[in-house]
Amino acid sequence: MTDQAVGGDVFFVLMGAILVFAMHGGFAFLEVGTVRHKNQVNALVKILVDFAISTVAYFFVGYGFAYGTSFLVDAATLTGGGVGFELQGLTLVKFFFLTTFAAAIPAIISGGIAERMKFLPQCLATAALVGVGYPLFEGIVWNGNFGLQAMLTEAFGAGFHDFAGSVVVHAVGGWIALGAVLLLGPRLGRYDADGRMMGIPPSSIPWLALGSWMLCVGWFGFNVMTAGSLQAASGLVAINSLMAMVGGILSALVVGRNDPGFVHNGALAGLVAVCAGSDLMHPVGSLIVGAVAGGLFVKGFELCQSRLRIDDVLGVWPLHGLCGLWGGVAAGIFGQQALGGLGGVSLPAQIIGTLAGVVYAFVLGVAVYGVLKVAIGLRLSKDEERRGADLSIHKISATPESDILR
Template identity: 35%
Template structure:
């Protein structure tokens, strides 16, 4: 919503304007709490000796990301359009009329927690072997440059209206709450980072066979998934930035897709492995949530179930493919959950959107735009990310030494243990 729409007479806000601000702030606070969910999931799915390092990176992503997004990222993402590809005004919220500040402050806060989410996704795919000092630089570049530029393509008009519209918006691209803008960007960056780092010590045998490295605390990961599910009711319904009568449908679609994702992942893992796998089922919930994020406001509840179910199946197959065929070590499944299922959610708009989706009588027009958008986000995030990681790796180094990795990043990078006196560490 443009700031001018909430300016009123410049003195008093209407009741609806105040309701919009309140709703958007509550939603932003819910999304901020998702940082705790990401921290729990990532720490639980990895080994105890690096759990503190995972939490440090989540704190860093939110803290550094907020400051950098305030100084640079917000303007690049939502400022006055330059050729459809980048914004160019409002650095550090400069130049905003006084009457527009209440909404601008609110809108900035809501968007800042989205930027931090995109960065946090990256940390999961790079877990247990990344130098913390150089990850700081990665986090800054993601929230200050990579995420905002592609975000402008799809969401540039949300602050200043048509003056900030990006090129994908002009084509009619749909991504209501960020399947591609947030999740695929984070997922494809995680893929680039995992490839640049290489696998953890002991992940693959000499003949290339993948070995499981179990997480140390599945209940903690489960708590994280439920926190994320809870926070997603800020992520998706909050993206209305308006307290209106669409919020209930969006919340319903969000939860149905997550539930269907659980069932899809549980069933396919049961069929493939002989038992319903716990970690795969948890990732199924997240897959359903990521998948419904783009179409949550534009599909029926029945379609949301199907979208989530397919996402739950996709995430299991994708995790296996990336691990065993591509031989890319992604400790938490970040690439599959956010990259692959984010792309699926984006494409599903072209299939299930009421009125213009292919399966809803709308033809191929929207589907073509959605495919183009999903591909553009992949090329930008993976391609730009790979260049970023290659430069950081070449100039400063990206990976810790083998000795430090075996010791665990908590001790090697931060000088303390997460479970002092309670946990026996192994180097396997």
Template identity: 60%
Template sequence: MPKTKKVAAMVTFLAGLGLSGTAMAADGDAAGELASSSNTLFILLGAVMILAMHGGFAFLEVGSVRRKNQVNALNKIICEWGFSTIVYFLIGYPLARGVSLLVPVEELAADHGFEYVKFFLLLGFAACIPAIISGGVAERAKFWTNSVAGAIFVGLVYPLIEGTTWGQFSNCLGGADGWMANTFGAPFHDFAGSVVVHATGGWLALPAIMLLGPRLKRYETNSIKVSSIPFLALGSWILIVGWFGFNVMSAGNLSNVSGLVAINSLMAMVGGTIAAMAISKNDAGFVHNGALAGLVAVCAGSDLYHPVCAAVVGAFAGGIFVFMFENETEKWRIDDVLGVWPLHGICGAWGGIAAGIFGQKALGGMGGVSFFSQLIVTLVVIVLCLAASTLVYGLMKVTVGIRLSAHEELRGSDLSVHMIEANPEEAM
């Protein structure tokens, strides 16, 4: 039958069923609406899971500091989320994405408000920066000066990195026709933020930690003990669960969701846990942080790896964390309370570079990555973060100060800053 006759027969058949062109168009519109609302819900769920991760940051710090600084840990994380929201809304998101959120609401309310939940999701990534730094400078940093520094990073430094890797300027690094792709055969690839988020936070934290100096009596006694392994473990578990929103929802929409990202996140977490357990001789703090080290490292290539390679990447990260944290705090005497530089800074950098190795097809990966693109961008991010943090914290140190007084530190930031203890009834 000629093609025109086939089409005519189909129209006649559908008309007989009562499916007019208008009805079919309506069905198509309904399908489009369902896809749009599904994408909005998908991203919203990811945003909420990442918001929950910040509770994990809080309890990880609560368990790692002394009892006299637990209220401070809790207040810092939620207040920094608030400051980050305002700064990222007004400055960071427009800078990184080229979208102003101050336009009339009807301009961004289309597609079930997808642009708004996208902001919510990406805010969760941006707010990780001060949350990461918080753990390194715990127990002796001034609340307000550290909050201002975090706001500067969320408003200017992080959006610059986000914009040139994921955002409106990403063609120079991430585009198929960008300089990286033309020079090294593939663009820079960071699916869920090993470099863009974690390495950025970790390397911004290092100058702050060093400029603050160690806590009082940190190296005059045997050590300063953590206050609560259960709280530390709770924080780790909250972060682990939320991480699957962090990684999987980085797909950006429901049609791009991949079970490969989920299984690779799982395998890297397991690899980091087991490696940290073995190397540290089953130390509880290292075990729970080893899981996080594996998840930090897998973010960049979670959409590329074979699951076996994801486990290897995570295991290397778990080992790196134990080795570097012990050397950092004891041998080099860098008092990084939660080990955020090795956990996020070094393991994040490892994750960015590892994507260029284990993402190759020769090792069972999806391909489309370049070792040199991964290495160069990772190093550029490290240098930028070190320079920015040294400038911000250095200027604040010589002007308004960044550290509590000796009396305030010995008394504890809970009473010195917040005027209340973590368990007020015990003082009655």
């Protein structure tokens, strides 16, 4: 029975890892549908290469920073024959699962810096962020490193609760991206000489929609299978994720005045926000959290692009940064028993943990991309940007047959 139980957990976590891995295809196609045709190949290549770099960096460095475990031992130990490794390779599939979370950081950033970022500095940034930057905060929240969780528990009766990463993954990725976008500056032609925004419509709503659907489906692995075992799995997490998603869709539909880009991103906004408290909240609370997130994304995107003139191509700062921030705080509100939640969460601890995460992430983003800007530069040249990243970096476009006929 013990072997069967462990084998079930291995399969459960592995399916979660595969679902979240599939979400990276969603990141890719969401970006493909948003950027112009001349940058679609670059979007696809970036997400895939970033995942590969993330896996290597997290395997050799990052996972050790977060959890103190090294995989540089023999295979017999890895599969459960040594201290710190669970039977039947359960630790290994948990690593796979957490790797897909870590690789979401550069995938999030990719959407903000699209259409004008050099390839090499982004690869180097991925290695630094997934190898060191992200795991340090991940370890603080999910492994109790450096004593912050213990201090919050002593002071407020509960530590910072982020079940599936509203802050640890999404807000951190979004606020790192903000630093990178500010250092890059806007795309050529995005704003005129008077600072007025010039329209650059999405290249393909169907591709954008496909990306959103892939992310939505995979998100149920992202949230539900964070439990880590069959015994700990909860249907509450699933229904809360569903309700937050539809809340985000409906809110973005209304606030965004039927705009299809807002609608499809509204689903993601709701899912980002519910991650932190999906194991605590009542479904009605999750619906409200998702609805607030959908409206927050629309208004945040408009503020970012039009008034602040921050050219965040996919709106990753409002989507992941702001909605992730809201999710961290919302867990401390709607997780309370008075609002139908399970309790065991502290609003002051949620506020402190969330603010710590976004401040850390923004400083980290400015530092990593700032160093790269000084050392090797971040942007394509003006001629390369006009030509497009596909031809400038990869020497092939998304429609090579059409290019031959020109």
